[in-house]
Amino acid sequence: MKKLSIVIPCYNESGSLPNLVQVCREACGVRKDVEFIFVDNGSSDRTQEIFNSLLAKPENAFAKLMYVPVNQGYGYGILQGLSLAEGEVLAWTHADLQTDPKDVIIAFDKFGANLALGKTMVKGERNGRSLFDVFFTASMSVISSFLLGSKLWDVNAQPKMFHRNFMAHLDVAPHDFSLDLYVLFKANQLGMKVQSFPVFFAKREFGEAKGGGSLKVKFKLIKRTFAYIFQLRNDIKQGLR
Ligand SMILES: Nc1nc2c(ncn2[C@@H]2O[C@H](COP(=O)(O)OP(=O)(O)O)[C@@H](O)[C@H]2O)c(=O)[nH]1
C-alpha cells in the first residue's frame, strides 16, 4: 500500500535527470510506502531516452514513468502523473533540483496525520532567494490574494501536497503554470488549512529556467497568470468555481 505518491513533471530536463533520480532514490531509501512518478512532459531533448535507461535499473524500481507524447503544459503533465498515483496522499514538486525532493518526504512525515484527514494542504515556502525575487513574489502574492479574495502566498513554492480526495476538484484545473495557484485557491475556498513549511530554494544547476528565469520570461508568465486570475474571477462570479 502506497501512502505517498510524488509526481515530478520534467520538461527538457535531460541535464538534471541522473542527479534527480539519484536524489529521489536516496530520499525514498528503503521505504515501500512512497512512490515517485516522473513525467516526461513531451520533452524534445533526450529526456525519454535517459529515463528509459535510468528506470530500467533494478535500484530505480522505486519510481514509475508517465510519458506524455506532446507537451500540453506544466499542469497537464502533473495531472497526467497524478492519474497514475496509488498513494493516499499526493504531491508534486519540480525536476530541476531547486527544491530538494527529500522535502516532500520530510513534510509528509511531519503533516501526514493531518493530510490523511483530507482537510489540510501542505506547501513549501522558499528561503534562500534573492531580494528581488522575494519582492517580486511578495507583490504577486498580495495582488493575486486581493483579486481572488483568497490568502495566497509564495504560490509557486514546491512541493504541493494533499489527500487524494482533493482530486475531485482537479477536473477543471488549468493545464499551464496556473495549476499551483488554482489548488491553493481551491483549498482556501473549501476551508482547508494551508500549512506552509520552509524549503531552501537552490540555484538551478542544469538546464534553463523556463518559468521565472529572465525578466522577459517573467513578464510573459505574469501576463498569463493575470489572464488566468481574471478568468477565475469570472468563473467564480458565474458560480462555475
Ligand atoms: N516550462 C515548462 N516547465 C515544465 C513543464 N512541464 C514540467 N515542467 C517543469 O516545471 C519545473 C519548473 O520550471 P522552471 O523552469 O524551473 O521554473 P522556475 O523555477 O520558476 O524558473 C521544471 O522542473 C520543469 O522541468 C512544461 O510544460 N513547461
Ligand SMILES: [Mg+2]
Ligand atoms: Mg525551477
